[in-house]
Amino acid sequence: MALVPFDDREGFIWWNGKTLPWRDAKLHVLTHGLHYASAVFEGERAYNGNIFRLRDHSERLINSAGLLGFTIPWSAEQIDAACIEAVRANGLTDAYVRPIAWRGSEQLAVSAQLTTINLAIATWAWPSYFAGDKMKGIRLAISDWLRPDPRTAPTASKATGLYMTGTLSKHDAEARGFDDALMLDWRGRIAEATGANVFFVINGDLHTPTPDCFLDGITRRSVMALARSRQINVIERPIMPEEMANATEVFLAGTAAEVTPVRQIGDYTFTPGAITEALVRDYTQLVQLPPEEVARRLA
Ligand code: PMP
Numbered sequence: 001m002a003l004v005p006f007d008d009r010e011g012f013i014w015w016n017g018k019t020l021p022w023r024d025a026k027l028h029v030l031t032h033g034l035h036y037a038s039a040v041f042e043g044e045r046a047y048n049g050n051i052f053r054l055r056d057h058s059e060r061l062i063n064s065a066g067l068l069g070f071t072i073p074w075s076a077e078q079i080d081a082a083c084i085e086a087v088r089a090n091g092l093t094d095a096y097v098r099p100i101a102w103r104g105s106e107q108l109a110v111s112a113q114l115t116t117i118n119l120a121i122a123t124w125a126w127p128s129y130f131a132g133d134k135m136k137g138i139r140l141a142i143s144d145w146l147r148p149d150p151r152t153a154p155t156a157s158k159a160t161g162l163y164m165t166g167t168l169s170k171h172d173a174e175a176r177g178f179d180d181a182l183m184l185d186w187r188g189r190i191a192e193a194t195g196a197n198v199f200f201v202i203n204g205d206l207h208t209p210t211p212d213c214f215l216d217g218i219t220r221r222s223v224m225a226l227a228r229s230r231q232i233n234v235i236e237r238p239i240m241p242e243e244m245a246n247a248t249e250v251f252l253a254g255t256a257a258e259v260t261p262v263r264q265i266g267d268y269t270f271t272p273g274a275i276t277e278a279l280v281r282d283y284t285q286l287v288q289l290p291p292e293e294v295a296r297r298l299a
Helices: 032-036 054-067 076-089 160-175 218-229 241-246 274-286 291-298
Strands: 012-015 018-021 039-041 044-047 095-103 117-124 138-147 180-185 190-193 197-202 205-209 234-237 249-254 258-265
Touching (some): 054 095, 054 218, 190 197, 190 205, 190 241, 249 274, 258 274
Parallel strands (some): 205 234
Antiparallel strands (some): 012 018, 039 095
16 A cells, blocks of 8 residues: 655644644754654544544643643643644544644754744544454564653653654564564563553453553543443553463553454463453444543543
8 A cells, every 4th residue: 555645645734723734734854842852742533523532632732741841832622622623624524633742943952941832733534553353453562662760751741752662662563573562661560552551351350550651541541431330340550561371351442542452462362352342342332422421421
């Protein structure tokens, strides 16, 4: 399949308050965000014309920026409206939405106090992150890269710089024939995949690592609520890699990945089963509901 470059497409991109033709949404090469990773972003999905948990994403974007020491000059309400406008301008109802905020080009050195903060929002159709027969499950390699100590990096931020080891891990996994990588943390505990959180079914309970040095995903929290409504016991705790020997089912949860069954991690194998199937179904149904109903279900 021919790749359509992301800078050469039809459509519109929301850019600092204006709706620009897609190809005009360019920035200068001497931009602080590019050189020093002073940028934060979001990944959202619109279903049936509604962006799922939009306010949570807009608030996380604002918080991510705060953790990097800058303030986005738009409120959560304004960012919500801009995301909705970006989807509408492109005539989409089911889409991936990518807001990104970055420090501009007024200064180009480590110090960046005088840079302006920019915000752009693009949106495009992105059907399934892991293509193929979904319920068969994907295969993950265990990465050599570790999620850092929160004293080493602002790990609660969805900051671009934190994706450096994500891309290295994913490329290494793909070179070895796997779909994605499972990353451990700085203590050797299980952390997450490169763009999604991870869940394990152990003795009928749902276990997931405590998000103390990686993103506490919005999908992760939705899935935990869905599992609890099914009376499934959900346990957040530190999980060591050896414990994967006791897991019968494993899945990933993330905005792009949605709920994706996993059949292998390193040498451990699993069989996607009843709990995974139920949560794939519940999540697929939840995202189609109007925002008020989503809020009610997750309350
Ligand atoms: N971890 C990482 C590294 C991610 O990139 C994502 C996707 N944003 C997630 C977890 C899941 O987060 P969410 O469910 O909010 O999309």
